[in-house]
Amino acid sequence: MASRDVVQYETPLTRGFRWFSGVFIALYLVWTLLPILVMFVSSFKDLLEAFKIPAVGDWSGIGVFFDFTPTLKHYRDLFVNLDFSRYMANSLVAAGGSAVISVILGSMAAYSLSRIDFRGKSDLFFWIISTRMAPVVAVMVPLYAIFRSIDLVGTLPGLILAYTTFNLPFAIWILKGFFDNVPYAIEEAQMVDGATRFQAFVAILPLVAPGVGAFIVLCILFAWNDFLFAAIIGSGGAKTLPVATRELVQPQNIQWGSIMAAGVVTTLPMMLLGLVIRRYLVTGLTMGAVKE
């Protein structure tokens, strides 16, 4: 294998560009991380302390942000008085359920589209992704009408079905690309070894693990952060974290402390998921097994 070193020579232009990128990245980090930091810190502050801010231009007063007595009372409030554990469970079941169903159905559909030729295949494939072209808002009313007539409004299965409707086409598209990259000879070898077609399909699933991992992350993120479906289709019986957080904003009383804590509770699981799934996202698993 050739060396992977990239040969690069310094010129005033590259030096200037490197300096510029450094500044850009620093600003970008502040821009993305500061709100999260404020949310995190504020969730441990009493309401009075949370609203203490230094005067404009008083940089030495920045210490005020970090000068507080940590308290868990907002978290206690969330889980004891506001029933957030139930909403969290709803979020988990809705996001996880739709991810699992989408992966199972999506991988089978993607495998078929990748391996089998049939009449109208490209049209079918386009139709699958075209279902994602209309904005969610546009289909919301008819979808609500359908769900209502079959009594799925306000239930978890209803919410899972709604998310799956939107995740499945996506799963099929992502996974088909990954299946296309797995050499067919590997399944043929499995079948000659004594596997059924289905066993051969299952045997190559580890080779598309990076695709499955990437899809699961995207699918869960979509469902976990979704507000529109959860508010309209899940309303009532299947309230999820974003909807419950929104309800903390009341006309007379905006519960900033609880909102910040709810924000942390909503964000943390996704960060953990990102860390856990990261090692499955390594590509190049098929390299070296098949000589092309």
Place this chain on the structure above:
Amino acid sequence: MARVTFRNVWKKYGDFAAVKDLNIDCPDGTFLSILGPSGCGKSSTMRMVAGLEHISAGDILFDDKRINDLAPKDRDVAMVFENYALYPHKSVFENMANPLKLRGQDTGRIKDRVTQAAKLLEIGHLLERRPQELSGGQKQRVAIGRAIVREPKLFLFDEPIAHLDAKLRAHMRGEIKHMQRTLGTTMVYVTHDQLEAMSMADQIAVMHEGELQQLGSPREVYNKPVNAWVAGFVGEPAMNFLTCELTREADRLSLSHPNFSLALKPDQAGCLNGSAGTVRMGVRPDALAISMTRPAEPVITGEVFVTELLGGDMIVEVQLADARIRVKTAPEFAGSPGEACYLSVNRDKWHAFDIDTGRAYF
């Protein structure tokens, strides 16, 4: 172990026939090599035997049992793929154990069989590795190992050593042949390399454009090619072809060419009786002898074009009026380009083919 029979087998892709009316009978324990250039239908043939392609028409039989409609797993064959097709996420051990595991063998037996096969192939020390950590030759051994852990009815090898370097290829030829003789299992071996087919097979099926040209032992295919195509494909360096006129002087039939006029032997003349005009004469480089002085017997006269020393042999290209032909000679040959030279023909080993159809007269 099984006897394999192809009965009027066709493979069609749309209107294109990749395999045309194939009939082969391969007795139990035979090493059958299907030889042909790329696109001749040899791989389609093998894949039909494995069950990876449907058979468009005709039957394939294992021991008189028609297997057309059986799934690959029910055919009890083991296959080695050209690109090895190892399972990249599994260790060498797991790769080799896979066929046994899928057939529900118990762990102890799997371990025994895999260890035994690994020992035979000298890859025992690699069992814990993954395919991407292996060299080409090692991967190829693992692929063979996966085929031999089971005792299948039939081995199918699809150009298994085509991607190895020349030295390793020569080594593996011997090993695969020895392995097949030791296990005694019927083998179908697909290759485009005539040297592999010649050196390993009991029977060679030469295919061209979907049609079986000749089925026979390596000796038959080499010494008695049925047509000019087989004659030109088998043998390295390739056979020389010259367009000659048949001429009759008194009782003797001769092949005439601007550079020579050589009489046919009586039995050869018998084969040509009734045909007239132009024929293609074929003679292998090792059936010619070159000298710089004119011998007493009738010869082909030409001039040296170029000499190639191949270590133990030398190939001399000789310029004739309308063509160049190659002669195999000893490395001591001292002619230089441009000099006149004389080629005597071993007339037991020359051939004549029909100018249009390519069919061999003798």
